[in-house]
Amino acid sequence: xxxxxxxxxxxxxxxxxxxxxxxxxxxxxxxxxxxxxxxxxxxxxxxxxxxxxxxxxxxxxxxxxxxxxxxxxxxxxxxxxxxxxxxxxxxxxxxxxxxxxxxxxxxxxxxxxxxxxxxxxxxxxxxxxxxxxxxxxxxxxxxxxxxxxxxxxxxxxxxxxxxxxxxxxxxxxxxxxxxxxxxxxxxxxxxxxxxxxxxxxxxxxxxxxxxxxxxxxxxxxxxxxxxxxxxxxxxxxxxxxxxxxxxxxxxxxxxxxxxxxxxxxxxxxxxxxxxxxxxxxxxxxxxxxxxxxxxxxxxxxxxxxxxxxxxxxxxxxxxxxxxxxxxx
Amino acid sequence: xxxxxxxxxxxxxxxxxxxxxxxxxxxxxxxxxxxxxxxxxxxxxxxxxxxxxxxxxxxxxxxxxxxxxxxxxxxxxxxxxxxxxxxxxxxxxxxxxxxxxxxxxxxxxxxxxxxxxxxxxxxxxxxxxxxxxxxxxxxxxxxxxxxxxxxxxxxxxxxxxxxxxxxxxxxxxxxxxxxxxxxxxxxxxxxxxxxxxxxxxxxxxxxxxxxxxxxxxxxxxxxxxxxxxxxxxxxxxxxxxxxxxxxxxxxxxxxxxxxxxxxxxxxxxxxxxxxxxxxxxxxxxxxxxxxxxxxxxxxxxxxxxxxxxxxxxxxxxxxxxxxxxxxxxxxxxxxxxxxxxxxxxxxxxxxxxxxxxxxxxxxxxxxxxxxxxxxxxxxxxxxxxxxxxxxxxxxxxxxxxxxxxxxxxxxxxxxxxxxxxxxxxxxxxxxxxxxxxxxxxxxxxxxxxxxxxxxxxxxxxxxxxxxxxxxxxx
Numbered sequence: 001x002x003x004x005x006x007x008x009x010x011x012x013x014x015x016x017x018x019x020x021x022x023x024x025x026x027x028x029x030x031x032x033x034x035x036x037x038x039x040x041x042x043x044x045x046x047x048x049x050x051x052x053x054x055x056x057x058x059x060x061x062x063x064x065x066x067x068x069x070x071x072x073x074x075x076x077x078x079x080x081x082x083x084x085x086x087x088x089x090x091x092x093x094x095x096x097x098x099x100x101x102x103x104x105x106x107x108x109x110x111x112x113x114x115x116x117x118x119x120x121x122x123x124x125x126x127x128x129x130x131x132x133x134x135x136x137x138x139x140x141x142x143x144x145x146x147x148x149x150x151x152x153x154x155x156x157x158x159x160x161x162x163x164x165x166x167x168x169x170x171x172x173x174x175x176x177x178x179x180x181x182x183x184x185x186x187x188x189x190x191x192x193x194x195x196x197x198x199x200x201x202x203x204x205x206x207x208x209x210x211x212x213x214x215x216x217x218x219x220x221x222x223x224x225x226x227x228x229x230x231x232x233x234x235x236x237x238x239x240x241x242x243x244x245x246x247x248x249x250x251x252x253x254x255x256x257x258x259x260x261x262x263x264x265x266x267x268x269x270x271x272x273x274x275x276x277x278x279x280x281x282x283x284x285x286x287x288x289x290x291x292x293x294x295x296x297x298x299x300x301x302x303x304x305x306x307x308x309x310x311x312x313x314x315x316x317x318x319x320x321x322x323x324x325x326x327x328x
Numbered sequence: 329x330x331x332x333x334x335x336x337x338x339x340x341x342x343x344x345x346x347x348x349x350x351x352x353x354x355x356x357x358x359x360x361x362x363x364x365x366x367x368x369x370x371x372x373x374x375x376x377x378x379x380x381x382x383x384x385x386x387x388x389x390x391x392x393x394x395x396x397x398x399x400x401x402x403x404x405x406x407x408x409x410x411x412x413x414x415x416x417x418x419x420x421x422x423x424x425x426x427x428x429x430x431x432x433x434x435x436x437x438x439x440x441x442x443x444x445x446x447x448x449x450x451x452x453x454x455x456x457x458x459x460x461x462x463x464x465x466x467x468x469x470x471x472x473x474x475x476x477x478x479x480x481x482x483x484x485x486x487x488x489x490x491x492x493x494x495x496x497x498x499x500x501x502x503x504x505x506x507x508x509x510x511x512x513x514x515x516x517x518x519x520x521x522x523x524x525x526x527x528x529x530x531x532x533x534x535x536x537x538x539x540x541x542x543x544x545x546x547x548x549x550x551x552x553x554x555x556x557x558x559x560x561x562x563x564x565x566x567x568x569x570x571x572x573x574x575x576x577x578x579x580x581x582x583x584x585x586x587x588x589x590x591x592x593x594x595x596x597x598x599x600x601x602x603x604x605x606x607x608x609x610x611x612x613x614x615x616x617x618x619x620x621x622x623x624x625x626x627x628x629x630x631x632x633x634x635x636x637x638x639x640x641x642x643x644x645x646x647x648x649x650x651x652x653x654x655x656x657x658x659x660x661x662x663x664x665x666x667x668x669x670x671x672x673x674x675x676x677x678x679x680x681x682x683x684x685x686x687x688x689x690x691x692x693x694x695x696x697x698x699x700x701x702x703x704x705x706x707x708x709x710x711x712x713x714x715x716x717x718x719x720x721x722x723x724x725x726x727x728x729x730x731x732x733x734x735x736x737x738x739x740x741x742x743x744x745x746x747x748x749x750x751x752x753x754x755x756x757x758x759x760x761x762x763x764x765x766x767x768x769x770x771x772x773x774x775x776x777x778x779x780x781x782x783x784x785x786x787x788x789x790x791x792x793x794x795x796x797x798x799x800x801x802x
Contacts, residue, residue, distance in 0.1 A: 053613075107606070108425075111423075126613060129423065129616075130612050130616055132610055133609040134608050149741060153737075157729050160732060161729075164725055201745060204745075205741070209733065212729055212730040213686070213730055216730065251693050255689040258638060262634070262684050262685035264634075266631065266681055269623055270678065271619070271624070271674075274627075277675070
């Protein structure tokens, strides 16, 4: 199998553009609904999330799902009418409890609510309770530090790549990264609109991990382009890019595949908390491999062609001599 | 060959050492896995003090630490975070309502008056209190939850018994402006000086007048319980006419400096130097935590086996070597976590599982390169050598970029995010060693067996001519 990367580049660019546009549309709609490009979790907007599970050791306690209407009524009397409520089940589908998301509650308010709920619904198992209260300040802080971390790692990667390669390589690697991040965010914003998937602090972690990892494939291909250029300074850049991508295709796919295997394992077995995290990484890493193969390399070729560097400017003896050190 | 054998021995020793470490040193689990409560407390500036300095934050931390110790929780942890936050970790606490009240500054300090005729009983109860508090401090570092609970129940009973011997007065912590340790004339004997506001001064004078010279005491209570083992003080007979007036007083307890300082902090604790607010509360029930541990183990084993199978199916003999290295990687990484005392949280475990998938990346780069060299007609030995040699720069570059992102996450992220960055970064560094050094040594060792020196074990579908060529010259 040989991919005609350069010849089909319009197709790849159209595909990526369509994905990005769909994502941007999703973010736009989200912005109008939630005031944010993604459906924000309480990590960012603040609030209290309570998860109560019934004490199933008592006979008959877990026979029926928690009646959401009753919970809503209790919440209304506690002044938390604008809360979202969800009955939860365990893995076997047995009804076990309820999660409630409200405005931030103080300890006293929470205890009052919990007592009211227990009276109507039944006793809860204290060892299965989960409480998350986040003040609005914390969310803001998390968001800014996340954004800062993203910018810092972008800058770090540009500097490192320019040192190891050349500036134009670095810039297109970053373009490919933006592509991965944009698509992942876009997909999550659409998922948020359709299925209520929320972006929490782990989503920011996922984005940063995508930044760190998906540039790997790009590095491998760039490394090969550089090596091929030094070995064959008289070949056209399009030709070189095509060859380099095809030669490294196996490793690009396999390195991503092994990571995806572990991610799918986390997605299916790792529990509820990590599910969306794994999903974000799966999308981002897949996009990372895709963009390295189809976007970063074709853009580099186009750039070199347009700036009149389709052929290596000075095939000096130095570069040939150093080709032994070049690598895959 | 001698050198290879030496490295092989070194790796074997490392693995044995790592297994011993895993066996002997327990893994530190985060609160989201063992169950417990983490509270983030925000310290707010006041009109007078607009900026919170590190010293101020530390003072608040000390107060909070004192209060946390009063909660009777096993292995609590109090840390400062950033410029104005304090993080309190309370393992095993399912409902942190008490902690939130006490730490959030809503706890009440008040001064009470001993009821007449209770002198003898107070003597006994004070002795009890002293013993139980000493026991509590001793148990603080112990993981024995049931002993702590027993002690806590005992302490509560004593506290209630003592509270019954006192009657409330109007004087509360709100009337106390300041409390600080003061030196006396004797060496290493300290007092605690109290400063009341105007109303407080009047109430204090009244209170002390009523008990001066009677042998009955004035008790200081926090949230209805004695503030510390040194909670009750008698008033000298010379104040019987006037009470201690003027709005200030000195507790002459013949304290060593530490006790005086702690008491002053505890007294001031009734009115913390700064207003505080619990801004974040993350609580996970113990059973939920246990469930998370279980699903993490499933996810980890699942991911590991999938990668092991993939490598051996796709890469054959080198795949087996990569698998061996990957298992060594897993053992070494887990041992490093235990050795460095890395606290494993759920995202941390995710980072670790993810790093299993990344750890073989270097091997993939190496083996692909080896195959290429074989296809180009090089000998087996030379193909393997240049596979390792030429893939190195790609491996280095890609790992450095991952480390850059980890660094950004670690320095700028908080709490859970830090855990993820740390485990991923450690994983990347250790994988550099296992995927390159371990694999290379094992590979060269395997090549020492003539029966295994078959190119088709390394690269299936190698054209027949290349195959004979490769074998011939190996």
